[in-house]
Amino acid sequence: MSAPLDLEFNGDRPQAAAPARSGPDPEDLLAGLNPQQREAVTHSGSPLLVVAGAGSGKTRVLTSRIAYLLAGGVHPGQIMAITFTNKAAAEMKERVVDLVGRRANMMWVSTFHSMCVRVLRREAKTLGLSSNFSIYDADDSKRLIGMIAREQELDSKRYPPKQLGIHISNLKNELLTPEEAAERAGNDMERKVAQVYAAYRRRLVDSNAMDFDDLIMRTVELLQNHPAVAEYYRRRFRHVLVDEYQDTNHAQYVLVRELVGTETAESGVAPAELCVVGDADQSIYAFRGATIRNIEEFERDYPQARSIPLEQNYRSTQTILSAANAVIRQNPNRRDKRLWSESGEGERIVGYVADNEHDEAAFVANEIDSLVDRGEATFNDIAVFYRTNNQSRVFEEVFIRLGLPYRVVGGVRFYERREVRDALAYLRVLDNPDDTVSLRRILNVPKRGIGDRAEAVVAVHAEQERISFGAALREAAKGEVPALATRARNAISGFVELLDELHAVAAANDVAETLDTVLERTGYRGELEASDDPQDATRLENLTELITVAREFTEATAAAPEPADEGSPSDAAPDAASADAGDPGVEDRDADLPADDSLSAFLERVSLVADADSLPESGDGVVTLMTLHSAKGLEFPVVFSGGWEDGVFPHNRALGDTTELAEERRLAYVCITRARQRLYLSRAMMRSAWGQPMTNPASRFLTELPEELMDWRRVEPADRAAPQVRSTWGSRGGGADRTGADSAQARVAERGMRSTSAKGWKDTIALKLEAGDKVTHDKYGLGTVVSTEGEGARATATIDFGASGTVKLMLIGSVPMAKL
DNA sequence: CTTTCACTACTTTTT
DNA sequence: GTAGTGAAAG
Numbered sequence: 001m002s003a004p005l006d007l008e009f010n011g012d013r014p015q016a017a018a019p020a021r022s023g024p025d026p027e028d029l030l031a032g033l034n035p036q037q038r039e040a041v042t043h044s045g046s047p048l049l050v051v052a053g054a055g056s057g058k059t060r061v062l063t064s065r066i067a068y069l070l071a072g073g074v075h076p077g078q079i080m081a082i083t084f085t086n087k088a089a090a091e092m093k094e095r096v097v098d099l100v101g102r103r104a105n106m107m108w109v110s111t112f113h114s115m116c117v118r119v120l121r122r123e124a125k126t127l128g129l130s131s132n133f134s135i136y137d138a139d140d141s142k143r144l145i146g147m148i149a150r151e152q153e154l155d156s157k158r159y160p161p162k163q164l165g166i167h168i169s170n171l172k173n174e175l176l177t178p179e180e181a182a183e184r185a186g187n188d189m190e191r192k193v194a195q196v197y198a199a200y201r202r203r204l205v206d207s208n209a210m211d212f213d214d215l216i217m218r219t220v221e222l223l224q225n226h227p228a229v230a231e232y233y234r235r236r237f238r239h240v241l242v243d244e245y246q247d248t249n250h251a252q253y254v255l256v257r258e259l260v261g262t263e264t265a266e267s268g269v270a271p272a273e274l275c276v277v278g279d280a281d282q283s284i285y286a287f288r289g290a291t292i293r294n295i296e297e298f299e300r301d302y303p304q305a306r307s308i309p310l311e312q313n314y315r316s317t318q319t320i321l322s323a324a325n326a327v328i329r330q331n332p333n334r335r336d337k338r339l340w341s342e343s344g345e346g347e348r349i350v351g352y353v354a355d356n357e358h359d360e361a362a363f364v365a366n367e368i369d370s371l372v373d374r375g376e377a378t379f380n381d382i383a384v385f386y387r388t389n390n391q392s393r394v395f396e397e398v399f400i401r402l403g404l405p406y407r408v409v410g411g412v413r414f415y416e417r418r419e420v421r422d423a424l425a426y427l428r429v430l431d432n433p434d435d436t437v438s439l440r441r442i443l444n445v446p447k448r449g450i451g452d453r454a455e456a457v458v459a460v461h462a463e464q465e466r467i468s469f470g471a472a473l474r475e476a477a478k479g480e481v482p483a484l485a486t487r488a489r490n491a492i493s494g495f496v497e498l499l500d501e502l503h504a505v506a507a508a509n510d511v512a513e514t515l516d517t518v519l520e521r522t523g524y525r526g527e528l529e530a531s532d533d534p535q536d537a538t539r540l541e542n543l544t545e546l547i548t549v550a551r552e553f554t555e556a557t558a559a560a561p562e563p564a565d566e567g568s569p570s571d572a573a574p575d576a577a578s579a580d581a582g583d584p585g586v587e588d589r590d591a592d593l594p595a596d597d598s599l600s601a602f603l604e605r606v607s608l609v610a611d612a613d614s615l616p617e618s619g620d621g622v623v624t625l626m627t628l629h630s631a632k633g634l635e636f637p638v639v640f641s642g643g644w645e646d647g648v649f650p651h652n653r654a655l656g657d658t659t660e661l662a663e664e665r666r667l668a669y670v671c672i673t674r675a676r677q678r679l680y681l682s683r684a685m686m687r688s689a690w691g692q693p694m695t696n697p698a699s700r701f702l703t704e705l706p707e708e709l710m711d712w713r714r715v716e717p718a719d720r721a722a723p724q725v726r727s728t729w730g731s732r733g734g735g736a737d738r739t740g741a742d743s744a745q746a747r748v749a750e751r752g753m754r755s756t757s758a759k760g761w762k763d764t765i766a767l768k769l770e771a772g773d774k775v776t777h778d779k780y781g782l783g784t785v786v787s788t789e790g791e792g793a794r795a796t797a798t799i800d801f802g803a804s805g806t807v808k809l810m811l812i813g814s815v816p817m818a819k820l
Numbered sequence: 821c822t823t824t825c826a827c828t829a830c831t832t833t834t835t
Numbered sequence: 836g837t838a839g840t841g842a843a844a845g
Contacts, residue, residue, distance in 0.1 A: 112835075287832065
């Protein structure tokens with residue numbers, strides 16, 4: 001198989017029948033579908049929930065369903081399909097085009113966010129907004145919140161901008177206004193959050209900007225407060241499809257509901273047909289506000305709803321599926337679902353217990369090497385997953401040493417790099433002079449003698465005069481701000497002149513040309529070129545890359561000029577199911593671009609495309625390294641996953657919280673179900689964390705795997721598995737059966753978890769230590785506790801073992817150590 | 821205003 | 836181990 005990275009390609013593989021290319025015959029579209037898939041494709045008349053287990057061919061169902069609708073006479077302009085990633089959207093569109101031809105381009109297939117931007121730009125007038133608003137990502141948003149927090153003189157230790165940002169984001173995801181947040185605030189933090197939120201929202205409007213959460217929330221407000229607009233969209237979109245429904249948050253849930261409309265809608269527009277696809281077991285973004293409730297209670301939300309489970313898996317061996325089922329079964333309150341496969345038992349799952357993370361990586365690397373040597377896999381077929389990005393380093397080290405080709409997905413992404421953001425900030429200021437965050441970002445980058453002091457003076461002036469920061473800056477340049485030192489004033493004058501000059505350049509040139517001039521005239525490029533820091537060379541490359549991106553964008557836009565959109569509901573008659581039904585041969589290319597302004601369009605594109613390039617194209621001949629989160633939606637013939645240790649995976653922060661633990665377990669489920677033929681799970685007994693060595697017990701998820709599915713290549717050495725336990729958390733038996741011992745320990749841990757509040761930890765599991773205590777450890781000998789950190793499941797102690805060094809140890813589970 | 825040095829604080833992150 | 840911040844010195 002040459003395409004391990006194709007998104008959810010599953011359903012196609014065993015059923016090789018090529019889809020009909022022309023004149024889609026509904027029957028052809030159903031060929032090769034199993035009965036459940038077929039039903040999901042053809043169902044009509046009520047809302048539909050497709051519960052799509054991993055690898056069950058959900059993308060195929062979605063695309064076939066769209067094609068089936070089109071074959072049945074639905075106009076493409078009446079279809080809206082929503083995904084979470086641009087990649088998924090692009091793929092869905094491409095596959096529908098394959099099935100029904102180019103008229104599929106008239107559908108709206110986009111992410112939640114692009115879809116909202118498209119609506120908001122079109123309806124900007126209605127909202128009293130300018131349609132070239134900037135889109136703030138998490139970083140911009142954090143900066144703005146930071147500015148506000150500083151102005152409000154909040155202690156940045158007690159109220160870190162990041163924390164405030166998370167809270168505000170959560171409020172927006174719940175569609176709560178600052179006023180509502182203030183009413184509900186029950187503690188100090190919440191009151192401060194509400195206060196900052198209010199200012200933040202004002203400042204976003206002043207900056208003519210929206211953050212990601214606003215895009216959704218504002219669209220919801222638009223639809224709720226402007227019935228004519230809502231009716232327009234409801235008339236237009238008669239079919240709404242939502243992918244990855246388990247990842248929707250409350251705001252997105254309401255958005256979908258508003259788009260679809262209800263029976264009781266006064267306008268008399270019948271609700272659109274809704275089809276959502278998701279798998280509660282693959283919800284791994286609850287920490288971003290996603291709520292499984294939306295999928296779990298779909299039938300309650302839509303009483304007429306039909307629910308169709310897809311349980312046949314076309315991806316993995318039965319062994320892999322049994323393992324996945326066994327793990328996910330441990331989650332409470334879940335609707336049982338059993339994946340099954342016709343592709344046979346396959347290989348057992350290989351388990352490996354390494355002494356430390358280096359040994360673990362070496363095992364993985366050697367195994368990859370021999371698999372490829374034996375011709376059982378190509379590098380392309382292989383992926384290595386880990387819980388957190390920093391785990392990639394040790395794998396990279398070994399891979400480099402052994403000369404294995406690899407590619408790391410994720411980490412610091414292209415559009416998050418400082419130099420890229422700086423460059424884009426210049427463009428944003430040129431596009432939207434009110435964009436305060438971008439303006440203040442580049443104010444003194446590269447250094448031009450406008451320091452914090454001067455910036456603060458200008459900010460205060462802006463506040464006093466109730467003008468934008470940009471306007472205040474111009475007044476400062478003209479000497480109208482007396483508090484400003486002459487030096488600073490001159491520096492600001494120079495900067496304003498520079499901006500004016502660049503503005504003229506932007507007006508007369510394309511984006512790539514403008515960008516190039518910006519880098520030249522600001523001295524940004526010169527500074528990097530003059531530097532001897534090797535990092536700066538990389539930065540230059542990234543900027544060159546950004547110019548290339550801009551050039552390609554311009555060319556693509558020029559090649560496919562924007563046809564005028566069909567206008568906004570404000571000026572078009574709302575009798576519009578047929579509004580764009582004319583000329584079915586014309587492509588609806590306005591997809592994500594405002595027609596007029598290529599700079600705005602470019603900025604929108606880069607704001608909403610996370611990084612489409614981060615996933616390597618297949619055929620590179622490289623092993624792919626990524627986090628478990630990035631792995632969702634992908635599949636590989638061979639999967640390695642390391643760090644299966646309590647404290648690493650499940651992550652430390654999740655150990656004490658059943659909700660978070662359930663999410664970690666879903667992550668384990670996602671991990672296992674990525675593998676098609678072979679799966680390797682490993683753990684290390686000792687691992688350096690934050691520069692300090694740390695011992696970790698086996699992941700409880702490992703112990704949930706049925707023994708008969710496992711092929712343990714190496715287990716915990718006997719001398720360490722049979723400790724003389726003399727402490728309060730109970731004995732561990734003889735340790736003859738090592739994995740058995742592990743599961744005993746996991747069970748103890750689990751039990752302790754549930755009794756946290758009732759009984760506390762004291763004598764059940766954790767070793768209770770405090771600084772100054774003397775301990776004896778089976779391996780390190782005598783030691784003195786230097787400090788302790790965390791509570792309950794998170795409890796660790798830093799212990800000085802003298803000659804054996806200082807070690808940080810977890811106190812939960814089977815610590816081969818006792819207090820003296 | 822800029823540089824430097826020490827201090828801290830660390831998940832995951834589709835848009 | 837490192838990146839990002841904050842205070843003090845240049």
